[in-house]
Amino acid sequence: MLPKHTLRLLAKNITVRHASTESKVKTGIVMLNMGGPQHTDQVHDYLHRIMTDRDMIQFPFAQNQLGPWIAKRRTPEVKKKYEEIGGGSPILKWTDLQGKLLCKKLDEVSPESAPHKHYVSFRYVHPFTEDAFREIEKDGVERAIVFSQYPQYSCATSGSSFNAIYKHFHKKGLPSNLKLSVIDRWSTHPLLVKCFADLIQKEINLIPEEKRREAIILFSAHSIPLKTVNRGDAYPSEVGATVQLVMQELNFCNPYQLVWQSKVGPLPWLGPFTDDALTDYVKKQGKKNFVVVPIAFVNEHIETLHELDIEYCKELGEKLGVENIRRVPAPNDHPLFIEALSDIVKTHLKNKVAVGHKFLNRCPHCVNANCLKSKTWYGENCQI
Numbered sequence: 497m498l499p500k501h502t503l504r505l506l507a508k509n510i511t512v513r514h515a516s517t518e519s520k521v522k523t524g525i526v527m528l529n530m531g532g533p534q535h536t537d538q539v540h541d542y543l544h545r546i547m548t549d550r551d552m553i554q555f556p557f558a559q560n561q562l563g564p565w566i567a568k569r570r571t572p573e574v575k576k577k578y579e580e581i582g583g584g585s586p587i588l589k590w591t592d593l594q595g596k597l598l599c600k601k602l603d604e605v606s607p608e609s610a611p612h613k614h615y616v617s618f619r620y621v622h623p624f625t626e627d628a629f630r631e632i633e634k635d636g637v638e639r640a641i642v643f644s645q646y647p648q649y650s651c652a653t654s655g656s657s658f659n660a661i662y663k664h665f666h667k668k669g670l671p672s673n674l675k676l677s678v679i680d681r682w683s684t685h686p687l688l689v690k691c692f693a694d695l696i697q698k699e700i701n702l703i704p705e706e707k708r709r710e711a712i713i714l715f716s717a718h719s720i721p722l723k724t725v726n727r728g729d730a731y732p733s734e735v736g737a738t739v740q741l742v743m744q745e746l747n748f749c750n751p752y753q754l755v756w757q758s759k760v761g762p763l764p765w766l767g768p769f770t771d772d773a774l775t776d777y778v779k780k781q782g783k784k785n786f787v788v789v790p791i792a793f794v795n796e797h798i799e800t801l802h803e804l805d806i807e808y809c810k811e812l813g814e815k816l817g818v819e820n821i822r823r824v825p826a827p828n829d830h831p832l833f834i835e836a837l838s839d840i841v842k843t844h845l846k847n848k849v850a851v852g853h854k855f856l857n858r859c860p861h862c863v864n865a866n867c868l869k870s871k872t873w874y875g876e877n878c879q880i
């Protein structure tokens with residue numbers, strides 16, 4: 497039997513915890529990402545939304561016809577890929593878990609902004625931006641922090657999601673009791689860097705000792721069209737910054753190279769491409785050991801589970817006769833990654849910068865009216 501005062505303390509604790517879970521949400525964390533189809537019957541609509549999103553992709557002509565046409569033509573092939581990775585994208589499962597773990601940690605390290613609650617906001621599949629903000633308004637949240645889950649900012653991905661929030665609010669206005677602020681990029685956060693370094697080191701250690709030092713670390717990021725690069729998109733340099741810091745953390749232990757994957761459509765995209773790089777390293781330079789790192793994704797989905805694991809590491813690796821090829825997992829629920837997320841939010845609240853200068857400044861060659869309207873709106877409406 498426990499002493500009486502211990503029992504009283506336990507009862508008090510239980511009551512306090514109960515009260516905090518029931519109290520009104522003070523800080524909402526909007527987990528911004530593109531999302532992926534949960535089931536294969538969502539694939540066509542998902543692709544259609546991507547290919548007709550002018551913030552994401554611009555065709556040189558016939559945009560209204562080309563986008564839907566590519567989506568329709570691509571559907572069977574992409575459906576098959578989702579079937580091969582278990583029938584759908586795990587991106588919702590991971591984002592939801594990351595949000596839950598993040599808010600649990602924030603309740604501990606930032607009691608002044610607690611209770612925290614996460615809201616998943618996807619661009620191309622349910623739960624959409626509108627769903628997230630409907631919930632936020634229903635919960636009577638005091639402060640919403642829009643937290644891009646792309647560490648490196650691209651106008652095609654992060655920018656499109658931020659523009660969608662602007663489109664949702666610009667006519668009806670923000671609820672008067674809601675403060676909105678923005679975390680738009682965090683490619684150089686020290687804990688993100690440490691997390692990648694830890695994940696990479698663990699895979700390097702699994703390569704036989706005599707081959708370990710010669711393994712090439714291939715950092716593979718989703719490519720973007722060259723037209724987007726030349727407009728001044730920040731993404732390639734921000735991905736490069738992450739790579740450089742991760743290699744510094746690893747004391748430049750191995751040879752490394754940044755390569756690009758997942759090109760869509762016939763226009764020129766940023767290279768070198770991951771499969772071409774692998775092929776030439778093996779065939780032309782006699783390299784046989786590789787560690788592949790998905791450096792611009794924070795959770796598993798079709799590009800890691802299918803393109804990297806099945807198409808490149810398994811099928812292409814076997815065809816080329818590589819000795820060792822290991823794919824590093826995405827950060828997922830790695831404790832250092834959850835710590836990174838929590839530190840980013842805590843620092844955002846402490847620094848009281850509602851929206852950064854870099855976000856408000858457009859690409860030098862931006863011709864997208866949505867960007868101008870959206871960035872002006874964020875500049876006028878964000879507060880912390």
Ligand SMILES: C=CC1=C(C)c2cc3[nH]c(cc4nc(cc5[nH]c(cc1n2)c(C)c5CCC(=O)O)C(CCC(=O)O)=C4C)c(C)c3C=C
Binds near residue numbers: 586650
């Ligand atoms: C940093 C991440 C990403 C960038 C940059 C990006 C650019 C980009 N993507 C497309 C078109 C498609 N992307 C698709 C899937 C997909 N893309 C990303 C991330 C980035 N895209 C992720 C995480 C995913 C997978 C989602 C999931 O399954 O969970 C797809 C659909 C799949 C396919 O058809 O291969 C398309 C289409 C463009 C046009 C673009 C830059 C302009």
Ligand code: FES
Binds near residue numbers: 858859862864867
């Ligand atoms: S395309 Fe980059 S700000 Fe408009």
Ligand SMILES: [Fe+2]
Binds near residue numbers: 718758
């Ligand atoms: Fe993509």
